[in-house]
Amino acid sequence: MGNDSTNAPCRPARSADFEGNLMTNLYEREDAYIPRVAAIHDLCGYGKCSLGVAIPVLSAAGCDVCPVPTGLFSSHTAFPGWYMHDTTDILGDYLAAWAGIGVELDAVYSGFLGAPEQVDIIKQVWETYPKALRVVDPVMADHGKVYPTYTPELVEAMGTLANGADILTPNLTEAAIILGREWQGADVDEPTVREMILELRERGAKNVVLKGIEHGDGLIHNYVWGDAIDFTETTNAKLPYMLHGTGDVFASTLLAAVMAGSNLAEATAFAADFTADAMLISAKQPNFEDRGVSFEPLLGKVTALLG
Ligand SMILES: Nc1ncnc2c1ncn2[C@@H]1O[C@H](COP(=O)(O)OP(=O)(O)O)[C@@H](O)[C@H]1O
Numbered sequence: 001m002g003n004d005s006t007n008a009p010c011r012p013a014r015s016a017d018f019e020g021n022l023m024t025n026l027y028e029r030e031d032a033y034i035p036r037v038a039a040i041h042d043l044c045g046y047g048k049c050s051l052g053v054a055i056p057v058l059s060a061a062g063c064d065v066c067p068v069p070t071g072l073f074s075s076h077t078a079f080p081g082w083y084m085h086d087t088t089d090i091l092g093d094y095l096a097a098w099a100g101i102g103v104e105l106d107a108v109y110s111g112f113l114g115a116p117e118q119v120d121i122i123k124q125v126w127e128t129y130p131k132a133l134r135v136v137d138p139v140m141a142d143h144g145k146v147y148p149t150y151t152p153e154l155v156e157a158m159g160t161l162a163n164g165a166d167i168l169t170p171n172l173t174e175a176a177i178i179l180g181r182e183w184q185g186a187d188v189d190e191p192t193v194r195e196m197i198l199e200l201r202e203r204g205a206k207n208v209v210l211k212g213i214e215h216g217d218g219l220i221h222n223y224v225w226g227d228a229i230d231f232t233e234t235t236n237a238k239l240p241y242m243l244h245g246t247g248d249v250f251a252s253t254l255l256a257a258v259m260a261g262s263n264l265a266e267a268t269a270f271a272a273d274f275t276a277d278a279m280l281i282s283a284k285q286p287n288f289e290d291r292g293v294s295f296e297p298l299l300g301k302v303t304a305l306l307g
């Protein structure tokens with residue numbers, strides 16, 4: 001069996017060296033190196049989110065995406081009825097088989113998880129691939145409420161995963177949970193945002209993108225701050241509806257931009273604009289609140305990041 005691609009040399013950058021523009025000049029290299037990203041999320045049959053977003057978005061950015069399904073869902077859990085199959089038991093053998101054929105990784109991008117043991121598995125992946133960039137979207141809650149499949153043990157474990165991230169992308173509810181703060185709505189002032197990001201960084205996250213903040217000015221604010229980037233804010237007009245899966249579209253397009261050479265401030269702005277544009281297209285579709293974020297017609301914008 002040929003596995004030349006899995007034996008290709010790994011990009012020499014180390015997560016510890018991350019300076020916000022890891023991949024600059026990548027596509028100028030003679031061998032046009034294609035970075036490999038493990039996407040550790042659930043697979044949702046209906047109601048686009050998770051792997052259904054990460055695979056096309058990162059592929060459009062020229063990445064080789066290797067999925068690790070943390071669960072199989074009939075739809076996302078905002079629907080009134082859904083089926084879930086927890087994949088925790090297969091993940092050890094699945095990843096051992098990767099190691100057996102010499103798979104190398106440049107980034108490990110995790111999101112929605114099915115059980116606390118999966119956090120240990122991801123930490124193991126980090127150890128197996130110490131050079132890979134660690135991107136943690138600590139998907140577990142929104143609007144002050146924890147998602148129905150998240151047990152207190154899983155929520156606590158997710159907090160420990162957040163501490164090891166090179167790039168952490170919580171919404172306000174998730175940041176509050178990780179920090180043990182009471183959730184006080186999406187309208188949080190800037191000094192509080194700074195305080196929260198600083199606390200997340202003190203716990204170990206190297207760079208934090210805190211998303212979905214409102215200041216009652218009709219805008220959605222995203223903030224990014226970390227070792228690789230000064231405190232930066234991006235704003236977009238707040239659209240008068242919400243869709244499930246925006247967090248996944250945001251985090252996947254942010255990582256796509258980073259892998260294509262953007263720094264974290266550029267990547268945050270790109271992700272926010274892309275998500276808002278996709279929401280505008282979504283609103284033109286029938287049953288758009290059920291269908292999720294219609295990002296497909298915009299994938300060319302992701303590819304355009306490659307120049
Ligand atoms: N109503 C909206 N109008 C404009 N942008 C939005 C809207 N909802 C979400 N977004 C964009 O998508 C990002 C992620 O969405 P959010 O709902 O905060 O994530 P999550 O699904 O993780 O809670 C936001 O930070 C914002 O940039």
Ligand SMILES: Cc1ncc(COP(=O)(O)O)c(C=O)c1O
Nearest residue numbers: 049076077112244245246247248
């Ligand atoms: C199964 C599943 N995966 C992923 C998500 C993440 O969605 P979002 O991108 O809105 O955080 C959800 C949210 O309801 C979900 O139920």
